[in-house]
Amino acid sequence: MSSNETPRGPIDSSRIPRYAGPATFARLPRLDEVGTADVAVVGVPFDSGVSYRPGARFGGNAIREASRLLRPYNPAQDASPFALAQVADAGDIAANPFNINEAVETIEAAADDLLGTGARMMTLGGDHTIALPLLRSVAKKHGPVALLHFDAHLDTWDTYFGAEYTHGTPFRRAVEEGILDTEALSHVGTRGPLYGKQDLTDDEKMGFGIVTSADVYRRGADEVADQLRQRIGDRPLYISIDIDCLDPAHAPGTGTPEAGGMTSRELLEILRGLASCNLVSADVVEVAPAYDHAEITSVAASHTAYELTTIMSRQIAASRA
Numbered sequence: 001m002s003s004n005e006t007p008r009g010p011i012d013s014s015r016i017p018r019y020a021g022p023a024t025f026a027r028l029p030r031l032d033e034v035g036t037a038d039v040a041v042v043g044v045p046f047d048s049g050v051s052y053r054p055g056a057r058f059g060g061n062a063i064r065e066a067s068r069l070l071r072p073y074n075p076a077q078d079a080s081p082f083a084l085a086q087v088a089d090a091g092d093i094a095a096n097p098f099n100i101n102e103a104v105e106t107i108e109a110a111a112d113d114l115l116g117t118g119a120r121m122m123t124l125g126g127d128h129t130i131a132l133p134l135l136r137s138v139a140k141k142h143g144p145v146a147l148l149h150f151d152a153h154l155d156t157w158d159t160y161f162g163a164e165y166t167h168g169t170p171f172r173r174a175v176e177e178g179i180l181d182t183e184a185l186s187h188v189g190t191r192g193p194l195y196g197k198q199d200l201t202d203d204e205k206m207g208f209g210i211v212t213s214a215d216v217y218r219r220g221a222d223e224v225a226d227q228l229r230q231r232i233g234d235r236p237l238y239i240s241i242d243i244d245c246l247d248p249a250h251a252p253g254t255g256t257p258e259a260g261g262m263t264s265r266e267l268l269e270i271l272r273g274l275a276s277c278n279l280v281s282a283d284v285v286e287v288a289p290a291y292d293h294a295e296i297t298s299v300a301a302s303h304t305a306y307e308l309t310t311i312m313s314r315q316i317a318a319s320r321a
């Protein structure tokens with residue numbers, strides 16, 4: 001979108017009922033209806049990298065369905081994200097479910113195409129495997145990026161059954177490949193049993209800092225966001241959100257749930273506290289609707305993607321001003 005064009009926003013839900021018609025994220029136009037976008041919301045229906053319950057391949061569409069109720073003004077960030085920048089739904093990346101290596105290549109190539117148009121990506125997973133090809137593509141454009149990783153899990157394990165590309169290993173691969181800025185790597189929301197203490201030592205050696213779920217509860221969202229913001233500074237930032245960072249009470253619809261997680265309020269508040277960071281792209285992954293109830297998980301994921309989109313739109317508008 002050039003700066004003198006008005007972005008095309010969501011369908012007006014006071015004229016066309018919000019439950020009518022096919023779902024796009026937040027009832028926004030499809031990318032092919034607007035040509036180019038500043039923020040492309042894209043689904044990656046891929047879950048062949050999971051170690052436990054499958055089903056995150058249906059996450060993107062569940063988030064789109066749940067996002068019908070999002071409204072155009074975001075009071076928490078005092079911004080109308082879809083008026084500040086053109087946000088559009090770019091549909092899904094079609095990845096081979098029977099060949100993980102090929103799927104990872106397909107996702108990276110599709111991300112190259114989208115980022116090549118100048119768009120930032122708001123990706124809806126899919127399992128956490130997909131973060132690796134997305135980060136590869138983002139690093140081609142921006143160089144090694146700061147990473148903020150919200151998750152119950154470290155996802156820096158080495159291999160499962162000898163496989164390198166799984167949902168428990170994307171960030172170890174990314175560190176090995178030199179595509180992350182090791183001065184600014186953080187996990188937020190981690191908890192639960194590990195394979196051994198070595199998991200933590202290895203993770204620390206890779207450069208990660210950890211804010212556990214209990215730290216968030218004890219210190220509060222504002223203080224945590226302040227600390228993260230200081231660590232990130234003005235580096236290009238990628239935020240990867242595994243919805244299992246939330247407590248199973250707030251996100252039952254996921255493949256590897258762990259007790260004792262953050263509330264959706266804590267997650268959203270931390271994100272709002274990061275609004276000044278240079279967010280170049282983001283993902284929300286691991287929503288598995290078959291285990292969900294009353295759209296609890298996909299509603300939380302849709303609001304999470306909304307906050308991330310708002311951060312990106314505000315920055316795009318500010319950089320034009």
Ligand SMILES: N=C(N)NCCCC(=O)O
Binds near residue numbers: 244286
């Ligand atoms: N990325 C997610 N959601 N889970 C990773 C858990 C890997 C394991 O089963 O140990």
Ligand SMILES: [Zn+2]
Binds near residue numbers: 151153242244245256
């Ligand atoms: Zn996880």
Ligand SMILES: [Zn+2]
Binds near residue numbers: 128151153155167
């Ligand atoms: Zn994960």
